Amino acid sequence: AQSVTQPDIHITVSEGASLELRCNYSYGATPYLFWYVQSPGQGLQLLLKYFSGDTLVQGIKGFEAEFKRSQSSFNLRKPSVHWSDAAEYFCAVPRPAGNTGKLIFGQGTTLQVKP
Amino acid sequence: EPEVTQTPSHQVTQMGQEVILRCVPISNHLYFYWYRQILGQKVEFLVSFYNNEISEKSEIFDDQFSVERPDGSNFTLKIRSTKLEDSAMYFCASTPRGGSYEQYFGPGTRLTVT
Numbered sequence: 001a002q003s004v005t006q007p008d009i010h011i012t013v014s015e016g017a018s019l020e021l022r023c024n025y026s027y028g029a030t031p032y033l034f035w036y037v038q039s040p041g042q043g044l045q046l047l048l049k050y051f052s053g054d055t056l057v058q059g060i061k062g063f064e065a066e067f068k069r070s071q072s073s074f075n076l077r078k079p080s081v082h083w084s085d086a087a088e089y090f091c092a093v094p095r096p097a098g099n100t101g102k103l104i105f106g107q108g109t110t111l112q113v114k115p
Numbered sequence: 116e117p118e119v120t121q122t123p124s125h126q127v128t129q130m131g132q133e134v135i136l137r138c139v140p141i142s143n144h145l146y147f148y149w150y151r152q153i154l155g156q157k158v159e160f161l162v163s164f165y166n167n168e169i170s171e172k173s174e175i176f177d178d179q180f181s182v183e184r185p186d187g188s189n190f191t192l193k194i195r196s197t198k199l200e201d202s203a204m205y206f207c208a209s210t211p212r213g214g215s216y217e218q219y220f221g222p223g224t225r226l227t228v229t
Contacts, residue, residue: 102171
């Protein structure tokens with residue numbers, strides 16, 4: 001079945017440490033890919049998106065993500081985490097890619113940042 | 116910067132009652148969406164809306180749900196007879212064009228059905 005998977009439900013990192021959040025998708029063609037962040041009590045904010053071209057994309061708040069076709073992955077990274085990055089992170093794929101583009105979300109990864 | 120707004124932020128209702136959740140999408144956007152997120156679960160698509168009609172709806176979006184764009188600015192989600200399992204955060208989103216472009220989300224309405 002077509003899906004978006006975020007294997008890590010909960011991740012805890014120390015402030016200043018690096019971060020990688022995993023996302024895998026199971027669609028045949030190269031999908032468009034998004035990462036959204038949801039801070040407590042807030043809506044969903046787009047961090048970054050991949051449509052085509054350079055497989056390493058830069059986003060807001062110092063985040064980046066790399067699309068790897070061979071691994072069907074689109075992992076989110078940040079070299080140095082700040083306490084304000086504590087939030088829930090969602091990977092999403094629009095389906096169908098060229099139509100209404102409803103977003104299919106992964107389960108989400110909750111990031112906790114230790115001081 | 117333009118943003119999607121939603122009202123109310125929190126709605127408490129009794130089972131069987133009708134509720135209307137309101138959204139004001141960004142003014143030049145053409146495609147509108149409702150999603151919901153049950154506590155602790157992932158965000159799920161409910162319905163998409165374009166050109167004054169439903170483009171697509173999920174299995175969740177049964178006859179108890181309806182959407183409307185009553186004027187040029189509001190986009191509403193109505194639940195006719197709420198059930199306990201309708202308790203969730205409901206997000207409205209909009210995008211300037213369809214097909215894989217960024218969706219801008221509102222802050223959500225938390226619906227609690229008692």
